[in-house]
Amino acid sequence: MAKSAKSSTYKPLAKFQTACMKGVESAFKKHHLFTGGYALRQAPEGFIQGEVACALSKIARFVTLESSVQMLLVEAGAELRGKKPRTGRVDLAVWWANGTPRFVIEIKKVYAHDSISADAKRLRQVIGRGGTSREGIVVVYSDAAKRETLTTRFAKVASKSRTKASTTSKIFSYCDEAGNERFWQAACFVVKAT
Secondary structure, eight states: OOTTOOOTTOOTTHHHHHHHHHHHHHHHHHHHHHHTSOOGGGSOHHHHHHHHHHHHHTTSSEEEEEEEHHHHHHHHTOOOSSSOOOOSEEEEEEEOTTSSEEEEEEEEEOOTTOOOHHHHHHHHHHHTTOSSOOEEEEEEEEEESSHHHHHHHHHHHHHHHTOOEEEEOOOEEEEOTTSOEEEEEEEEEEEEOO
16 A cells, blocks of 8 residues: 555544643643642643643644744745734644644633634634644543543533544543542544634
């Protein structure tokens, strides 16, 4: 079989998604340890972002935090004419070795009926302008009192955002600060340019 022929299960971002899951797991373990049992629910998203960036830096040439959308579009050689893309920043950007953006990442803690629709839409606005960055990932973390709640929650997130969980961590159990058993899980939702 020719090397260029890919199976239907080929995932070009798989190793990066695995690194994202390792970053969330590292963030959980560190935060749980130094807070005496608190889950990532109580941590700022920036803490998770930093741990995910550290995990990605082991396999990516460059990783930047809080990169300006405008700067990423310019560096990616994206189309800048027409309706202006959103201003602001993207949580993480992973770069090609040649110094251009490869893909962008948003980190999100999700509970109850929260959705990643707004995050997916923001990423589509950035990657939909062409250039070197054509994919994005929304990394989602959640915890709950029951395993089933996490499964249902991630299914609802996927349905509301028109994405799917491409990579999902196993469901981890832990004891919270009150000694109750709880569960947490993370997932990567891949966003493609439309």
